Amino acid sequence: MAETKFIVQHPFDAESSGDCVLRACDGTEFKVSRAILSFASSIFRDMFSLPPAAGGGKDQNDISVIPVGEDASTLQVLLQMIYPVDPPSITSFQLVQKLVAACDKYFISPAKLRLHLRDALNDDQFIKEDPLACYALLWKLGWEEEAIKASRFTHTLELTESSIGKKLVEQSGDMEALFQLLRLKDSREEALDGLLSLVTDITQYPCRAEGRHALSVIVNLDYTERRVGLKQKLKEPYPDAQDVENFLGFTVTASAACVMCRELRAARLHTIRVKVIEALTGYPQAISGLPSRK
Structure with a gap:
């Protein structure tokens, strides 16, 4: 199957009024304005003042052609980030990584980077593509609010594996990025028992309509099994405790099927659910913040 040719969008296509051509690593050419690129990047400004590089030269219209290392999609x-045009569509976390590298390479303003990439790096789907790399990148950029959010998506990672820890430190450029996640992991482990204690085994609540039967809260599994199950559920970035019986491993049952028992069961579940949801707001789900940078 023939490869689809990349379509260069206006105002970088051959019909544009640019006075220079940037040639992507895959051969795609973009007609650009030296003035706009020079204003956005001192690297581009210096590049335009140098003699043609290998693989460059002039095109058929005697316009300078400068080869660059970025692929067509990234370029x-x-x-689009540099030009005064509509904001570009950021389609993947991999593209975000390439754009960050390109902005760093060409000394493009961090403010412009934040303007165009912040929404993408706040998107749950982008973070889920590679939680570790996303967290590391945000840490490296110093974007505190976004890094805190991204840390919520790292709970499934085995941080004690040397390969994962090494990768995180290399990508973030800071050992503290790993230490914060390890401290978060420890604090989450310590807080598990507090959540489990919200439901005690076999608690009786007599029916207000009939004294001969009662409502019972029964824990279904032993403590270790409940702890393992809850720990797994809490790996979600935003745990859902609406089905509180399944969440904490218990059931509320009535010895008889009367209207008052059903109402009492619903009220008891609501009370427990409210307590659990309130407790979850204080459960350690994310790092506290980034260290100050001098």
């Missing part, structure tokens, strides 16, 4: 979005 087009990068140019």
